[in-house]
Amino acid sequence: MFKGPADTKPETTMSELVPEPRQKPAVPMKPVGINSNLLGYIGIDTIIEQMRKKTMKTGFDFNIMVVGQSGLGKSTLVNTLFKSQVSRKSSGWNREEKIPKTVEIKAIGHVIEEGGVKMKLTVIDTPGFGDQINNENCLRPLDMEFMKHLSKVVNIIPVIAKADTMTLEEKIEFKQRVRKELEVNGIEFYPQKEFDEDLEDKTENDKIRQESMPFAVVGSDKEYQVNGKRVLGRKTPWGVIEVENLNHCEFALLRDFVIRTHLQDLKEVTHNIHYETYRAKRLNDNGGLPPVTVETEENHESNL
Numbered sequence: 001m002f003k004g005p006a007d008t009k010p011e012t013t014m015s016e017l018v019p020e021p022r023q024k025p026a027v028p029m030k031p032v033g034i035n036s037n038l039l040g041y042i043g044i045d046t047i048i049e050q051m052r053k054k055t056m057k058t059g060f061d062f063n064i065m066v067v068g069q070s071g072l073g074k075s076t077l078v079n080t081l082f083k084s085q086v087s088r089k090s091s092g093w094n095r096e097e098k099i100p101k102t103v104e105i106k107a108i109g110h111v112i113e114e115g116g117v118k119m120k121l122t123v124i125d126t127p128g129f130g131d132q133i134n135n136e137n138c139l140r141p142l143d144m145e146f147m148k149h150l151s152k153v154v155n156i157i158p159v160i161a162k163a164d165t166m167t168l169e170e171k172i173e174f175k176q177r178v179r180k181e182l183e184v185n186g187i188e189f190y191p192q193k194e195f196d197e198d199l200e201d202k203t204e205n206d207k208i209r210q211e212s213m214p215f216a217v218v219g220s221d222k223e224y225q226v227n228g229k230r231v232l233g234r235k236t237p238w239g240v241i242e243v244e245n246l247n248h249c250e251f252a253l254l255r256d257f258v259i260r261t262h263l264q265d266l267k268e269v270t271h272n273i274h275y276e277t278y279r280a281k282r283l284n285d286n287g288g289l290p291p292v293t294v295e296t297e298e299n300h301e302s303n304l
Contacts, residue, residue: 059118158214
């Protein structure tokens with residue numbers, strides 16, 4: 001029996017009867033290693049990289065002042081510290097010439113670049129003070145009086161210059177005497193104990209305060225050949241005193257302390273503690289009014 005056209009139904013296949021599965025919307029994967037909450041990854045960990053990039057572009061400022069009597073090698077010490085002729089730049093002298101004597105306070109700007117990072121360094125070189133006072137065989141009272149005033153406005157790092165003139169026993173005894181004199185006279189030097197932020201800082205800084213301060217150093221910007229190597233040093237009849245050799249002096253410790261481990265903290269303590277204390281005092285002395293114009297105040301802040 002045949003069915004008519006009206007009775008004929010189209011044949012259907014299984015694929016037409018079963019609906020195709022819906023594709024799930026793509027969901028961003030969580031960053032590996034991030035302990036995410038409901039809000040997911042924020043990106044706070046990129047702040048350090050942002051700061052690094054900004055520093056690489058703009059560089060940063062650092063000011064250092066050297067104070068002491070004439071002939072101690074203040075200018076040579078700064079040149080050795082930054083391995084550059086950053087002191088007396090405007091005098092037109094070279095390595096072979098004797099460094100001219102400082103006769104007035106000078107602020108000399110210099111840009112140092114290393115590894116793509118620029119540092120705008122300002123060296124304040126001071127004339128020898130108290131040169132006419134005879135204080136043989138004692139710790140100079142004028143040094144103590146000067147440091148009392150300086151310690152209220154800047155970070156003080158005591159240094160024993162020309163340490164090659166002392167024996168090991170004399171150096172140890174003199175360092176102890178200087179620390180005692182500073183304590184008796186109530187002179188705080190950097191790093192101050194009250195500014196240690198945690199146990200790690202305290203442990204590290206206690207060692208510096210008790211063992212290294214004041215740094216016994218030798219400065220020189222002249223090079224000599226020693227055992228096939230070029231070294232900074234001072235030539236004597238019995239050999240070359242190597243500036244960066246810890247067996248000869250503590251210059252390397254001073255450089256690491258000032259530049260490699262504590263430079264940023266030095267800047268922060270200067271700005272947040274010393275400058276703010278100075279600013280508050282000036283405002284108080286002036287009845288709460290700014291002592292200078294806003295422009296001058298900002299320039300002074302940037303120069304500290």
